[in-house]
Amino acid sequence: MDGIKGKVVAITGASSGIGEAIARHLAGLGARVVLGARRVDNLKGIVAAISADGGQAVYKKLDVTDTEDVLAFANYAVEQYGTLDVFVNNAGLMPLSMVNNYKVAEWHRMIDVNVKGVLHGIAAALPIFEAKDSGQFVNITSVGDRWVGPTSTVYSATKFAVRAISDGLRQEVSGNIRVTLVAPGPTESELAETISDPALKQLAIEKFRTDLLPAAAIARAVAYAVSQPADVDVNEIVVRPTAQK
Ligand code: NDP
Numbered sequence: 001m002d003g004i005k006g007k008v009v010a011i012t013g014a015s016s017g018i019g020e021a022i023a024r025h026l027a028g029l030g031a032r033v034v035l036g037a038r039r040v041d042n043l044k045g046i047v048a049a050i051s052a053d054g055g056q057a058v059y060k061k062l063d064v065t066d067t068e069d070v071l072a073f074a075n076y077a078v079e080q081y082g083t084l085d086v087f088v089n090n091a092g093l094m095p096l097s098m099v100n101n102y103k104v105a106e107w108h109r110m111i112d113v114n115v116k117g118v119l120h121g122i123a124a125a126l127p128i129f130e131a132k133d134s135g136q137f138v139n140i141t142s143v144g145d146r147w148v149g150p151t152s153t154v155y156s157a158t159k160f161a162v163r164a165i166s167d168g169l170r171q172e173v174s175g176n177i178r179v180t181l182v183a184p185g186p187t188e189s190e191l192a193e194t195i196s197d198p199a200l201k202q203l204a205i206e207k208f209r210t211d212l213l214p215a216a217a218i219a220r221a222v223a224y225a226v227s228q229p230a231d232v233d234v235n236e237i238v239v240r241p242t243a244q245k
Helices: 017-028 040-052 067-081 104-132 153-172 198-207 215-227
Strands: 008-012 032-037 056-061 086-089 135-140 177-184 236-239
Touching: 008 017, 008 067, 008 104, 017 032, 017 040, 017 056, 017 215, 032 040, 032 067, 040 056, 056 067, 067 104, 086 104, 104 135, 104 153, 104 177, 135 153, 135 215, 153 177, 177 215, 215 236
Parallel strands: 008 032, 008 086, 032 056, 086 135, 135 177, 177 236
Antiparallel strands: none
């Protein structure tokens, strides 16, 4: 796809689900991808598969809650490939629960990964983009960035925050830096594994057992935004399974 070949794309949370699909799809389209997450064994396997298919990929262990780690991750992309064109803030978790279950540690964890992790990504990549006056953020939110339901209060709050951050950032940065928000509906991934309440986890799995989007559908949305000419900034893409209204 024109507009993707040769681009250097760093992806957080690339060890499974949507992040992995973005890495595989963009590498297949000729991007040079840099994968980050904590599960290094997964990253190694994905990078090996991309390389075996003729793609270019490297990985670095990454914890997005650690500012220095995220800085080192963005800089690693530049060290490996000489530049950084796209930074995908994808890492996230979704330990759904009712507020009056007081899973305070999980609230903190969601805020640390889903919100602070994105801010760390911006702080790491924006100076690189500003120095060359070009670059693109792709921030993965959720349909929960505009919708709240029981058990999703804190998760949705983190995604509302990322939507606000994305909109503000887009208006603050120079004219040549792009900010794209991609909001997936229910998608095949390991996300439900982060729900600690067994009954709620079962409910979530059953509720979304059918009509899940393949992770590749979100990867295609990201590819669409990244492939646009430099003067076209796709601000938002919302992707839902057709059967879910
Ligand atoms: P997965 O659980 O499959 O992937 C989550 C990724 O985030 C993993 O690669 C995980 O890697 C990474 N991650 C978690 N914590 C950290 C951390 N501290 N530092 C670095 N990486 C971390 O779920 P999805 O693919 O579904 O999730 C990706 C994004 O998509 C999330 O932001 C999620 O909110 C969003 N989303 C998902 C939807 C769905 O239905 N699946 C719907 C809407 C939005 P590791 O554990 O190796 O660190």
